Amino acid sequence: MRIKNQLRLSIVIFAVILIAVAGSITLTEAQTTRLNGQQTLAQDVANRAGNLAVISNEYFLNKQESQITDWQIQLSNITNDMSQLRTDSPAETVLISNVQTDVTNTVAIFNSSIAYVQSVQNQTGTVLPLIQTDSNRLAIAIQALGFDAQQLSQNIHKQIDQVNFENLVLIAASLGLFGAYFIVNYFVTYRRTLRSISDLQEGIGVVGSGNLDYSLKASDNDEIGEISKSVNMMASNLKTVTASKLDLEKEIEERKKAEDALAKKQDELQTIIDSSPVWIYYKDCDNRFLRVNTSLAEVLGVPKEELENRSLFELYPKEEAEAYWDEDKQVIMSGKSKLGMIEPMHSSKGLRWVQTDKIPYRDSQGKIIGVIGFSEDITDRKQAEEKLEDYSKNLEKLVEERTKQLKDAERLAAIGATAGMVGHDIRNPLQAITGDIYLARSELDNLPDGEEKKAILESLIETEKNIDYINKIVQDLQDYARPLNPQSEKANLEEVFEKILTKNGLPDNVKANVKLDDDVKVIGADSYYINRIMYNLVTNAIQAMPNGGRLTIQAFKEHKDTVITIKDTGIGIPKEAQAKIFTVMFTTKAKGQGFGLPVVKRMTESLGGTVSFESEEGKGTTFTIRFPPTKGAKR
Numbered sequence: 113m114r115i116k117n118q119l120r121l122s123i124v125i126f127a128v129i130l131i132a133v134a135g136s137i138t139l140t141e142a143q144t145t146r147l148n149g150q151q152t153l154a155q156d157v158a159n160r161a162g163n164l165a166v167i168s169n170e171y172f173l174n175k176q177e178s179q180i181t182d183w184q185i186q187l188s189n190i191t192n193d194m195s196q197l198r199t200d201s202p203a204e205t206v207l208i209s210n211v212q213t214d215v216t217n218t219v220a221i222f223n224s225s226i227a228y229v230q231s232v233q234n235q236t237g238t239v240l241p242l243i244q245t246d247s248n249r250l251a252i253a254i255q256a257l258g259f260d261a262q263q264l265s266q267n268i269h270k271q272i273d274q275v276n277f278e279n280l281v282l283i284a285a286s287l288g289l290f291g292a293y294f295i296v297n298y299f300v301t302y303r304r305t306l307r308s309i310s311d312l313q314e315g316i317g318v319v320g321s322g323n324l325d326y327s328l329k330a331s332d333n334d335e336i337g338e339i340s341k342s343v344n345m346m347a348s349n350l351k352t353v354t355a356s357k358l359d360l361e362k363e364i365e366e367r368k369k370a371e372d373a374l375a376k377k378q379d380e381l382q383t384i385i386d387s388s389p390v391w392i393y394y395k396d397c398d399n400r401f402l403r404v405n406t407s408l409a410e411v412l413g414v415p416k417e418e419l420e421n422r423s424l425f426e427l428y429p430k431e432e433a434e435a436y437w438d439e440d441k442q443v444i445m446s447g448k449s450k451l452g453m454i455e456p457m458h459s460s461k462g463l464r465w466v467q468t469d470k471i472p473y474r475d476s477q478g479k480i481i482g483v484i485g486f487s488e489d490i491t492d493r494k495q496a497e498e499k500l501e502d503y504s505k506n507l508e509k510l511v512e513e514r515t516k517q518l519k520d521a522e523r524l525a526a527i528g529a530t531a532g533m534v535g536h537d538i539r540n541p542l543q544a545i546t547g548d549i550y551l552a553r554s555e556l557d558n559l560p561d562g563e564e565k566k567a568i569l570e571s572l573i574e575t576e577k578n579i580d581y582i583n584k585i586v587q588d589l590q591d592y593a594r595p596l597n598p599q600s601e602k603a604n605l606e607e608v609f610e611k612i613l614t615k616n617g618l619p620d621n622v623k624a625n626v627k628l629d630d631d632v633k634v635i636g637a638d639s640y641y642i643n644r645i646m647y648n649l650v651t652n653a654i655q656a657m658p659n660g661g662r663l664t665i666q667a668f669k670e671h672k673d674t675v676i677t678i679k680d681t682g683i684g685i686p687k688e689a690q691a692k693i694f695t696v697m698f699t700t701k702a703k704g705q706g707f708g709l710p711v712v713k714r715m716t717e718s719l720g721g722t723v724s725f726e727s728e729e730g731k732g733t734t735f736t737i738r739f740p741p742t743k744g745a746k747r
Contacts, residue, residue, distance in 0.1 A: 122297060129290045133283050140279035147272045152597055153193045154265035157211060160190050161258035163640070165251060168222060169546055172247050175229060183222065189599075190215060197264075201271065207264040214257035221250045244547045308336040310471055310484065312381065315340065319347050320374060321476030336384075339377055346370045391466070391487040394473055397444055399423050399437050402482065411464070411489070440483045443470045447480055454490070465494040546579055596718040598638035605667055605676070606633045608643050612650050621660025628667040632674050635739065641715045648708040649678045649735050656682030656733060676737040684729040693725075 163186045171179040194215065197208055225246040315328035324347045328340040349366065382405075385392050391408035395401055401419050409416035412427065425433045443450055449471040457466050466487040473482035549572050556572070559565050609626050618624055635642070653663050661681035668675055685693060694713045716723045716737055727733035 122294070125293060126290060129286045133286050136279050136282050136286075140275055143275050144272055147268055147275070150197060150199065151265050151268040151272070153196055154261055154268060156597060157190050157193050158258050158261035158265060160186050160193075161254055161261060164190075164218065164257075165254045168225075168247075168250055168254070172225075172229075172547065180226060187215075187219065199268070201267070204264060204267050204271075207260055207267065210260040211257060211264065214253060214260055218250065218253040218257055221246065221253050225250060244551060247547045309385070312336055312340055312343075313484070314474060316343060316374070316378065316381075317474075317476045319343055323476070324348075339381060342377055343374070346373055389488075391485075391489070393485050394482060395424075395440060395485070396473075396482040397480075399425070399440065408487070439470060440485075443472055443483045444480055447472050454494075457487075464489055465491045545575075549575055549579075596641075596714060598641050598715075598718050600636070601639055602634050603637045603639040603642040604634050605642070605646075608639075608646055609650075609665055612643075612647050618654065618663070619657075619660065622654060622657055622663055623661075624663040624665070626665045628665075629669065631669055632667045632676075635674055637719050637739065641719055645712050645715050645737065646676075646678070648712050649737075652708060653678055653680035653682065653733070653735075656680050656684075658683075661732070670738075672741045674739040677734055678737075679732065679734040681732040684731055684733055685725075685727040686729060690725075690727060694723075 164183065167179055167183045167186060170176075171183065194208070194212060199205055199208065228246060311329060315326065318326045319328070326347065328343050349370065386406040388405060389407055390405075391411060392405040393401055393408055394403040400421050400423050402421075404416055404419050406416060409419055412419065414427070419427075423433075424436055427433070428436070439450060439453070449469065451469045453468045453470070455466060455468065457464050467490045468485055468487040470483050470485045472480045473484045475481050553569070553572055556565060556568060605628055609628075613624055613626075650663070650665070657663070657680055664677075664679040666677045666679075693709050712735075713723050719739065721737060721739040723735065723737055725733060725735045
């Protein structure tokens, strides 16, 4: 193959591989983005299923119309999420169908329960114990809905991992193939071309000395092969010249033509040598340049004509020139080539790195009369290798960091999956216990007042508090582990704090003071997130005042920011614990799982806000939530 065609082929192959890699990355990014969106929708359905369970339980206890409205809002959100789910996987299609069926069953049971509760209340004013059956049926239906949605989210996550892995394998294979092609092409083509030029130079010298029986190798079908064939043809023609005068004159004439042709071919060869990006030179045994090509003259910054017959010591400092000359002398004295030497060289372009091949320069009798050198500027490659080496060193650190992040992500995913399953498994019996307590309290109302009735009622109240505490642990665990996707809606702070303080039932020795400015009573934020944030902070404040105290809640505008403060006069946070209070599973309380404040931090930041605190042991703690005027939810 011709040299210029080999270069074109290498460029085409590189372009094809580059396009393939870019296309693969683009396609994978699009697929991953779509699948991430689908996984988020599926996870939201699973989370909202848990909310349905809480709302339905509160409805069976309190039978308030607002709870029916909350139920319908959560159901509408689930329906909206389901309408956006798209998948081509048969297994995921089945799961989507199962979730839709679970939604239908849940709605039917809840509507039936509502109708039953309302009809009985209208008739008797009380709810018969048979409502426990509907409560249990609804809990099972909601549990099935959450489980199927969680399974769908996990299937989509596995599909994302598979797409990323296949794309990585494709890119690595493409780059590996190109690297192998480049290395093979370098050793096969470049080395062969150098050897061909050396053989051509040596053969021309032999033919030029009068040895017309000498034949140059012309096996390669390229530019050098064509020159070799022309020289062989010229020698064959000269061989037919006769010894007669007439023939001698003719021979002289033919020789002249041959010499002209040879000169022309030599000019062509010189043109090829000059056009080569490789630096080529001939030196004699006295370290003088006999011939150089244009590329070398340009890099040395000296005209080609001025370089000829000049010594290397005239161009370089003594120590550097001696180093080069020592290598040349080794080739001249040993008669053996030295290939692939990598060394620095000072030039008009500054310090350059070159890869040099040096071979003996012989005359027509085979006597060594100097050295021929071929040097290639590999500065860019050298710099790339150094950068690659630096990158390899940094890559180890990067791999360690990514491995740690992956382990953290896997641990978080495991916590999330466990939270989903444990949450459903715990809340189902808790709902049954809550229903039984409700029925027990209903039966207790019919008993005459007395110490025994009072003791039983106190036990039931403590049991309900413990159930609420278990629900809070499960909810904090799920809120911390699940991906956050806050909704764009309005949150009524006045209703949020009223509901929290009413539900918690403040201890007699704790006094609460709530002051909300009119312009911040309603803020633009996800109401569920706001409720969870404030519930956790208020609960912590109450628990920090076991001996009583004052709870102060304020909301106001400050420099266009919305600021909410929750202040207690409790025991305060020890200094050594203050740096860790937002760390998962770290707590200063005798009981607790250490998820409450991390959940507050994650949810606040997902709404675009910040959370901070000030605390002094023995005097109390103040938590400050700050939302800027424009809040962007973080994914």
